[in-house]
Amino acid sequence: MTAGAALAQTRHRVAGQVTSAEEGLPLPAVNVTVKGTTIGTTTDLEGRYSLEVPTPADTLVFSFIGYETQEIPIASRSVIDVVLATDVAALAEVVVVGYGTQRKINLTGAVASVSAEEMSELPVPTVTHALQGMAPGIQLLDGGNRPGRNALDLLVRGQGTLGRSNAGDKGASRPLILIDGLEGDLATVDIDDVESISVLKDAASAAIYGSRAANGVILVTTKRGTAQARPQITYNGYMGIQDITAWPRRVDTETHMRLANLARSNLLQWCLDGRDPSAQTEADCYNNPSYAPRYSEEYIQNTVAGTDPDAYPDNEWVDAIFSPAPIQDHSLRVSGGHPSARYALSLNYMEEGGLMANTGMNRYGVRLNTDFQPTDRLSAGVDLSGSRRWDIIPAENWASTFYIVHDTPPTRRTRYSDGTYGLNLFGRSPLASAEISGNEQRVFWQGTVTGRLNYDLFPGWAEIQTLAAFNYGSMDWELFRTDPNYIEAYPAEGYYWGPSFGENRANTEHQVTLRALVDYGHTFQDNRHDVSGVLGYEQIAYEFEEFRAWRDQFYNNELRQLNMGNSANDGNLGYGSEWALRSVFGRLNYTLLGRYLFEFNARYDGSSRFAEGHRYGFFPSVSAGWRLSEEPFFNIDGVDDLKLRGSWGQLGNQDVPLYSYYASISLGIPYFLGNASGPQAVGGAATELVNEALTWETTTVMDLGFDAVLLDNRLTLSGDVYKRRTEDILLRLPIPAMIGLAAPFQNAGVVENRGWELAVGWQDEVGAFSYGIDFNLSDNRNEVIDLVDTGPYILGGGLDGRVVQEGAPINAWYGWEAEGLFTSYEQIDAHAQPEGWEARLGDIIFKDQNGDGIINDADRVVIGDPNPRYVFGLNINLGWKNFDASLFLQGVGKRDQYLALGFVQGPVWENYTSEWHLDYWTPDNPDARHPAYYSNYNRNYYSMNSWWILDGSFVKLRNVQLGYTLPDRLTDRVGVQRLRLYVSGKNLWMHQNLGIHLDPEYPWTVADYYPQTKVISLGAHISF
DSSP states (O other): OOHHHHHHHHOEEEEEEEEETTTOOBOTTOEEEETTSSOEEEOOTTSEEEEEESOTTOEEEEEETTEEEEEEEOTTOSBOOEEEOBSOGGGOOEEEETTEEEEGGGOOSOEEEEEHHHHTTOOOSSHHHHTTTSSTTEEEEEOOOSTTSOOEEEEESSOOSOOSSSSOOSGGGOOEEEETTEEOOGGGSOGGGEEEEEEEOSHHHHGGGGGGOTTOEEEEEEOOOOOOSSOEEEEEEEEEEEEESOOOOBOOHHHHHHHHHHHHHHHHHHHHTTOOTTOSSHHHHHHOGGGSOSSOHHHHHHHHHTSOTTTSOOOOHHHHHOOOEEEEEEEEEEEEEETTEEEEEEEEEEEEEOSSTTOEEEEEEEEEEEEEOSSSSEEEEEEEEEEEEEEEEETTTGGGSHHHHTTSOTTSOSBOTTSOBOOOTTSOOHHHHHHHSEEEEEEEEEEEEEEEEEEEEETTTEEEEEEEEEEEEEEEEEEEEOOGGGOTTSOTTSOOOOSOEEEEEEEEEEEEEEEEEEEEEEEETTTTEEEEEEEEEEEEEEEEEEEEEEEEOOSSSSOOSGGGSEEEEEEEEEEEEEEEEEEEEEEEEEEETTTEEEEEEEEEEEETTSOTTSSEEEEEEEEEEEEGGGSTTOOOTTEEEEEEEEEEEEEEEOOOOTTTTSOOOEEEEEEESSSTTSOEEEEEEOOBOOOTTOOOEEEEEEEEEEEEEETTTTEEEEEEEEEEEEEEEEEOOOOOGGGOSBOOOEEEEEEEEEEEEEEEEEEEEETTEEEEEEEEEEEEEEEEEEOTTOOOEEESOTTSOEEEOTTSOTTEEEEBOEEEEOOOHHHHHTSOEETTOOOOTTOEEEOOTTOSSEESGGGOEEEEOOSOEEEEEEEEEEEETTEEEEEEEEEEEEOEEEOOTHHHHGGGTTOOOBGGGGSBOBTTBTTOSBOOOOTTOOTTTSSOBGGGEEEEEEEEEEEEEEEEEOOHHHHGGGTOSEEEEEEEEESOOEEEESSSSSOTTOOSTTOOSOOOEEEEEEEEEEEO
């Protein structure tokens, strides 16, 4: 026998899995080495390892920063599973990054991570809600809205592009969401299924996703099974009650009526002052019914007495429309298996009741993650997930929300004693719109099947990983609007929203993803050199189809199938779209001496959204880190780890309208035969020019940061400063009108974001008492740099004026600058006025910017920035014996909000009059918050102006929770591993500076929205 043959016979292969002692979860990136040698490997994402050792008598060393090192003799075994106990929590974190994982201490990019523990038991309807305030750089405003249609404004490091219309829409600025490596929707994921979330914020971390990563990447990793002696069964759920977070405190009805009369008497005085051109004498003023008191003294007293509510109503419309509603979430998980086959099955149900009639949602979900290890070198897995979501809103949705509620005074009946609906001053009934106008319902089906096959090509060196995934989604949409003529309780003189109308829609989408990559890594020369990375190929194909059909004038309000409608006005349409991506990508990590860190990422992306010759783009990044604390000369007491890092890279944005480079024909264009009065035919024509050179928007990001662990691993610090510049933004540059076609999109605009981020954490124990404090603060400033001599692009009219123009933030508030309130007629006569308006005492003074003697569109300027600044979050966790408590505060330090119409007009149109309206202009109160009240008068309200820019900063108690874990001596008796009971509250307290008691996150200027909610819930976490 030769020496080589003898050596081959003595070699021995060992495999197994490494998990954490606390959670029983797999630990990736654990070092597994043969003691006394340089032979070793690291565990994969599932904590698995496989290693060929010289002899069966060797000893394996399992080491992982943050966990206690273990030395385990092999003793001729071929399977060794290891459980590592926590040692230093501050250095332990492993972060999911693009196509892999890394230890946090080795990261050179800006990556924020959120663990399952931080989000668990939060009484929120979606994972997106749970992200609010959890990490610096995440900008998330909760605009309320109906269950299932939440208006969540999620951005990473601000808005990077102008969208598809030059008007600052945020659709093209959303981050890429990947769930277990596949693009998905956070609304389909149950919070209890989430293992961790990573937010890739800079180019160094996100460039590996290329053309889709310009706005950041959010990676969601779901929980997987672990090898255990018996299956682990876990239930987690809560039930709660939700209500409105904030609503303006209304004045009593008597005060409301007297303020309405004041608005009339101010008109009378204006007339008596000789300012009404239609009145020749004082008698004309007194005889004008519009100047007479709205309510007589007798009417006021009868209303206060409350003896005849039909004739003298005194109603609280908010209580009639909105009422507390239930919310619940339940999740059941079963996981287990052995080293060769593991599984994790979860079933979940979530229901959010609506505060208003005909609103609500529910979601059913199932997820099965499986992992197989048929041989030492071959591993595989099949993951299945599916969900069904349903939601409902009233058919007359606009009329049944706050917009009409705050236009309805308390002196109008909600419903009369005979059951008939009451109407507001404009003939509308918010209550009827909510309850009997019909409804719009949506059902979403989503399913994903993913197959994985991995082969350990060179053990300890390289593994081939392959993936094939199919994602299916569909939506069934049904709208039925009733005919109020068929509803006896609706008054004939009320607003007519009919005739009855029904529409059905059905759409389907599917996406196929194929991926193959090589995950490589090895350590050389006694850990002096560490090289790792990935090299891969990916292609994605997406298809979408939709069909719609509708009819009106149904025979009654109950038979709602389409064939029951009038075929004379029926219609249908259908359309579809598709796109594809093909990419190669790679990452190279190199670590020298454990302290000099280098990383290179690149992706070469091709997209079908662009014409041939312009489809491919290259997106590189480079980053470096220096673990200063590992230098021999570094010896500072109290500093356990200190790393400096910097990065540069480029990212892409391919979110442009589909088929933009095609010369398309618009159908349905009329043609006149002979002359304009002759016969008309319908044909098609090209309506806009096409730019075949259209290509990516390119974002260049520079980032400098540091990470530190101090004071025996109790204090952690992390900070970043960055500059993010997006170029080649799509714009429709002007072309001569004589061309006769609309201008094409061109790559031309530039937007820049600059900002900084800071995160601070403290963890400590004092005897049986443990506590932790985590604080994060970030600021982002947004500016439009270049529009190539075009613009400004104005979005919205007088009530919602926003602008995109050079030198201003995207979507800056745009209107007239207010300089105070008029206090004399001499001042009024000497000042420029809006065309068509004659100012009155106590009116807002608008600045004549160009001095031309008139207030018009030329005087509109930037008057505020709606983008949030100084976004912060504070999380406090306490533990004592079996008790635990947490408190989470989140807020915004600076933001300009605008408020218009109903909530500001108050007595002027007899809108919702709150305590805020009690500070109004009179000759004795010239510095009042509100202009003088004049009945049915729009001058101060219908054109956007800085008087109604409010301070939108706030701090909210997002969540507070108190829990108790039953002692083991009690739970062991009934076979329960762990039983924790808790009570939780969401949005229970708020401090804001608007002046009016509204939630400052309201999304639109007239506050026409379904409100944010506060929740009190009870929950339990049980493990068997």
